[in-house]
Amino acid sequence: MIERFRQIFGQAEGVRVFRAPGRVNIIGEHTDYNLGFVLPMALDLATYVAAAPSGGRNVRIYSEHRNEMREFEVDGLAERKPEQHWTDYPIGVAQELIRAGHALGPADLLIRSTVPEGSGLSSSAALEVSSALAFLNGRAMDPLELALLCQRAERNFVGMPCGIMDQYISVFGREHAAVEIDCRSLGRRYVPLPHSAAFVAVNTMVKHELSGSAYRDRVRECAAAVEILKQQYPGVESLRDVSPEQFEPAARLLPPVVARRARHVVTEDARVNRFVEAGEAGELARMGKLMLESHRSLQHDYEVSCEELDFLVDAALGMEGVFGARMTGGGFGGCTVTLLRRAAVAGFIEGITRAYEAKFHLTPRTYECRPSAGAGECKNFEKIPALS
Numbered sequence: 303m304i305e306r307f308r309q310i311f312g313q314a315e316g317v318r319v320f321r322a323p324g325r326v327n328i329i330g331e332h333t334d335y336n337l338g339f340v341l342p343m344a345l346d347l348a349t350y351v352a353a354a355p356s357g358g359r360n361v362r363i364y365s366e367h368r369n370e371m372r373e374f375e376v377d378g379l380a381e382r383k384p385e386q387h388w389t390d391y392p393i394g395v396a397q398e399l400i401r402a403g404h405a406l407g408p409a410d411l412l413i414r415s416t417v418p419e420g421s422g423l424s425s426s427a428a429l430e431v432s433s434a435l436a437f438l439n440g441r442a443m444d445p446l447e448l449a450l451l452c453q454r455a456e457r458n459f460v461g462m463p464c465g466i467m468d469q470y471i472s473v474f475g476r477e478h479a480a481v482e483i484d485c486r487s488l489g490r491r492y493v494p495l496p497h498s499a500a501f502v503a504v505n506t507m508v509k510h511e512l513s514g515s516a517y518r519d520r521v522r523e524c525a526a527a528v529e530i531l532k533q534q535y536p537g538v539e540s541l542r543d544v545s546p547e548q549f550e551p552a553a554r555l556l557p558p559v560v561a562r563r564a565r566h567v568v569t570e571d572a573r574v575n576r577f578v579e580a581g582e583a584g585e586l587a588r589m590g591k592l593m594l595e596s597h598r599s600l601q602h603d604y605e606v607s608c609e610e611l612d613f614l615v616d617a618a619l620g621m622e623g624v625f626g627a628r629m630t631g632g633g634f635g636g637c638t639v640t641l642l643r644r645a646a647v648a649g650f651i652e653g654i655t656r657a658y659e660a661k662f663h664l665t666p667r668t669y670e671c672r673p674s675a676g677a678g679e680c681k682n683f684e685k686i687p688a689l690s
C-alpha cells in the first residue's frame with residue numbers, strides 16, 4: 303500500500319496506515335436509533351487509509367477502488383457542502399473534526415477497501431472511521447468520541463439519520479466476540495460465540511433505490527409511535543422504553559402502519575436479549591429461531607426486506623447444518639447472515655450460490671464472518687490485502 307502511495311503522490315515519507323472494519327449485525331435491526339440493543343461483530347473486511355502530511359495547501363484523497371483523485375483546499379474544508387459523492391464521507395468527518403477543535407493540515411490520503419459497497423456490511427462507517435484516524439494521524443481521541451463524531455458526520459453532512467451501531471462496532475470490535483451494544487447508555491458487553499457455530503454473510507448483489515428514503519420514513523414512523531405511546535405510558539422517551547407486554551394493549555391507539563413498525567422494534571429488542579442468553583448457553587437451535595423471527599418481523603412488520611433477501615433466507619433454512627438466517631443491515635438488498643454448524647460451511651456456500659444463481663441469474667458473494675478487532679493504526683503491514 304505504501305508503494306502505491308508513492309506511485310500516486312510521488313513520495314512516501316512518513317506514511318502511516320489506519321484500518322477500520324465493516325460489520326455484520328447478527329440480531330437487533332433498526333433498534334439503534336430507537337436507543338435499544340444490537341449485536342454486531344466487526345469483520346476482517348475493512349477500509350485502510352494510508353496518510354501523510356504534505357506541503358502545499360490542499361488535502362488530496364485518492365480512492366483506489368474508483369481510481370479517482372479529489373483535491374480540497376484545507377482552508378475551505380469547514381464550508382464545503384455535500385456533493386452526493388464518495389468524498390462526502392471523509393469531508394464530513396473532516397468538518398466534524400474541525401468543529402471539535404482539531405486543526406487539520408494539508409495531507410495526502412490513499413483509500414483501499416475490502417468492504418463491498420452497498421452490501422449492508424457498513425462500508426460507510428468503515429470509511430468514516432478510517433478517514434478520521436487518518437486525519438488525526440496518530441493524535442489521540444477518546445474511542446467513544448471517535449464513534450460519535452463519525453456518526454455526526456453521517457447525519458449532518460451525508461444526510462442519513464443513522465443510529466450509532468455501525469461507527470461504534472467499527473471502533474470497538476474485538477476478535478472472537480460479538481458486541482452487545484446498549485444504544486442508549488452506549489455501554490457494551492463482549493459476547494463470545496459458541497465455537498461450533500459459524501456465520502456466513504451472503505450478498506444479494508442488489509441495492510434497491512428505496513433504501514435511503516425508506517430509512518428516513520422508518521425513523522419518522524418510530525418517532526410518531528413514541529409520541530402516542532407516551533400519552534399512555536408517561537416516561538416513555540423512545541421505543542426502547544416499551545416492553546412487548548406494554549405494547550400490545552396500546553397498539554390499537556396507533557395507526558396500523560405505525561403499530562407494525564413499533565411492534566418490530568419492541569419485539570426485536572427483546573430478541574437481542576434472548577439471543578445473547580441462548581448464545582451463552584450454546585443453544586444454536588434457539589439462536590437460529592430468534593434470527594428467523596427477526597427476519598419475519600423485518601419482512602412483514604418493518605417492511606425493509608426484498609425478494610432477493612427473502613429468497614436467501616428461505617433457501618438457507620432447508621440446507622444441511624443451518625439453524626437460522628435473516629437480512630442484516632438497513633435492508634432493501636445487501637446481505638443476509640446465516641447461522642450454521644461450522645462443519646457445514648463449505649456445503650452451504652456451494653448450495654446457496656447455486657440456488658441464487660438459478661433464481662436470479664446473479665452470482666452472490668459469500669463471506670465467512672470472523673469477529674475481528676476494531677479500528678486502529680496498522681503496524682503489521684503484511685496483513686493489508688492487495689487490491690483484488
Ligand code: GLA
Pocket residue numbers: 330331332333334335424464465466467468631632633
Ligand atoms: C444502517 C444504519 C444503522 C442501523 C441499521 C439498521 O446500517 O447505519 O445505524 O440503523 O441500518 O439496523
